[in-house]
Amino acid sequence: MKNLxxxxxxxxxxxxxxxxxxxxxxxxxxxxxxxxxFVIDSLHRVVxxxxxxxxxxxxxAADIIGSDDLxxxxxxxxxxxxxxxxxxxxxxxxxxNYAIHSHSLLIPDGLQSEMWYTDRNGTERYIFFDAAPxxxxxxxxxxxxETLQDITGRKRAEEKLQRTAADLKESNDDIRxxxxxxxxxxxxxxxxxxxxxxxxxxxxQELEPLFEKGLAxxxxxxxxxxxxxxxxxxxxxxxxxxSSVDRMDRLINGILKLSRLGIQDxxxxxxxxxxxxxxxxxxxxxxxxxxxxxVSIGALPEVVADRTAMEQIFGNLFDNAVKYLAADxxxxxxxxxxxxxxxxxxxxxxNGRGIAEADLERIFEIFRRAGRQDVPGEGVGLAYVKTLxxxxxxxxxxxxxxxxxxxFSFSIPLAPESKESPVSGKTTLNKxxxx
Amino acid sequence: MTEQPKPILLVEDDPGHVLLIEKNLRRACVxxxxxxxxxxxxxxxYLFSEGEYAASVNPAxxxxxxxxxxxxxxxxxxxxxxxxDERTRRIPVxxxxxxxxxxxxxxxxxxxxxxxxxxxxxxxxxxxxxxxLGLFLSTVRTP
Numbered sequence: 001m002k003n004l005x006x007x008x009x010x011x012x013x014x015x016x017x018x019x020x021x022x023x024x025x026x027x028x029x030x031x032x033x034x035x036x037x038f039v040i041d042s043l044h045r046v047v048x049x050x051x052x053x054x055x056x057x058x059x060x061a062a063d064i065i066g067s068d069d070l071x072x073x074x075x076x077x078x079x080x081x082x083x084x085x086x087x088x089x090x091x092x093x094x095x096x097n098y099a100i101h102s103h104s105l106l107i108p109d110g111l112q113s114e115m116w117y118t119d120r121n122g123t124e125r126y127i128f129f130d131a132a133p134x135x136x137x138x139x140x141x142x143x144x145x146e147t148l149q150d151i152t153g154r155k156r157a158e159e160k161l162q163r164t165a166a167d168l169k170e171s172n173d174d175i176r177x178x179x180x181x182x183x184x185x186x187x188x189x190x191x192x193x194x195x196x197x198x199x200x201x202x203x204x205q206e207l208e209p210l211f212e213k214g215l216a217x218x219x220x221x222x223x224x225x226x227x228x229x230x231x232x233x234x235x236x237x238x239x240x241x242x243s244s245v246d247r248m249d250r251l252i253n254g255i256l257k258l259s260r261l262g263i264q265d266x267x268x269x270x271x272x273x274x275x276x277x278x279x280x281x282x283x284x285x286x287x288x289x290x291x292x293x294x295v296s297i298g299a300l301p302e303v304v305a306d307r308t309a310m311e312q313i314f315g316n317l318f319d320n321a322v323k324y325l326a327a328d329x330x331x332x333x334x335x336x337x338x339x340x341x342x343x344x345x346x347x348x349x350x351n352g353r354g355i356a357e358a359d360l361e362r363i364f365e366i367f368r369r370a371g372r373q374d375v376p377g378e379g380v381g382l383a384y385v386k387t388l389x390x391x392x393x394x395x396x397x398x399x400x401x402x403x404x405x406x407x408f409s410f411s412i413p414l415a416p417e418s419k420e421s422p423v424s425g426k427t428t429l430n431k432x433x434x435x
Numbered sequence: 436m437t438e439q440p441k442p443i444l445l446v447e448d449d450p451g452h453v454l455l456i457e458k459n460l461r462r463a464c465v466x467x468x469x470x471x472x473x474x475x476x477x478x479x480x481y482l483f484s485e486g487e488y489a490a491s492v493n494p495a496x497x498x499x500x501x502x503x504x505x506x507x508x509x510x511x512x513x514x515x516x517x518x519x520d521e522r523t524r525r526i527p528v529x530x531x532x533x534x535x536x537x538x539x540x541x542x543x544x545x546x547x548x549x550x551x552x553x554x555x556x557x558x559x560x561x562x563x564x565x566x567x568l569g570l571f572l573s574t575v576r577t578p
Contacts, residue, residue, distance in 0.1 A: 183534075184504065184533055184534055185504075187533035187534070187554070188449055188452070188504075188533050188554075189451075191449075191451070191452060191455070191533065191554045192449065192451035192452065192455070195451065195452075195455040196451065196455070199455070199458065256534070256536075260536065
């Protein structure tokens, strides 16, 4: 096979024959290429149109060679194709004609674009196409080559993914604003419940001397019943209302706090987790002493994470570990970490009371508390921790044996993931003009 | 002739809260007339003699107790109007709300509210907050 390089020296005698051979060779190469490809010359006339191009467009090479009206083929009306812009050298003008467009990442002065195209059978196809100049030895553009690739499948999948992501974001936003509104609006009637039960209590106090006086006029069963109502049943009812309202208030505050976690901005920064863990332990020193517990901290790495979030995560986990230590043995709590290429995983082990297997799934849900309910709490701590870990791109899980202890593990990615993942990595010349 | 004490404007849409606030103000010996309005627009109309109050000239209140979540115009919108207007910007405004969201508190102070009270469900604290307000009012009234 003859060398195709334009720099090859060809003697005048052989010129005609070799050029013929070269053209045939190019044509064979071109025809066997699986990517639909065509070439136009400097007068915008189609000079090459390969088999794959015939298959994609349903237009035979014989019918299109020599035509300078490719717009009709692709769009059904006169319109410049990408290769036309390359020929004219006005590649900046492409922005007025193609909503999505960019410079080729591979070929200098090449262009790429993508759009929906209806083929002859009426089938909608999404085509990625690029065009690049073909230059002679002195650098003049003498032709342009354009390839077309049917990426309908990819496009549909991408659209589906985008729709799913948008749906997900919307329902997340809904949940957040729902939690926020519910917490807001539910507290207003609580203020009344608590307020007016207080008013009733005060009214009873004020009534007391009058009641005392009035009571003297009653006797026997009536008197006993009145006293019972006034001194026992009514105050008891008020007390139940009061304590239930308090509990409701705590639950609502739990939802509110959780919903705020979902919207607060996280600022990733280098955090020395060893220092952080030690400062948390200082707060827990008293409780640790009370429970006769020892804590050992292994080698802990620096992570890039939100400092406050990390404080809350470690704080809640340590707090739980201490709270649920077993009463019958000295407490032992250990914190260590391992680092993989993608993430840091922290493990907090305790020899506490442990969690039954059936409860392991639920402990991270809000308001769910496992085991004996002998330690005060609202069941929100682990829900916060889970939210905070998840928002930083990590995961949390727990392994436990009832009566022996638990290991709470959570991961923090080494590179904090960006919150909004880019939809497309393509650079466009002008974003404002995208349809 | 003694000057009529200025009224207190209470803008609150929950009738229960209105009653509780009033009871506690009275308990704290605040005797000023309490003008009760149940939406934000009425508050603006009252203060600036607009809308249904266009015909009347209302005495400037001593103090405005303003709920955050109000119909028609929100508490923040009303606060913004009050603090932006030369006629009303010196009237002390107490924002009442059910949330202690730092973001909302900040917004209130940015807009110039004087005190921010989270309506506590704890009745004792609630009374105290209102009573302290009463105390503050009596101090203001003392010549």
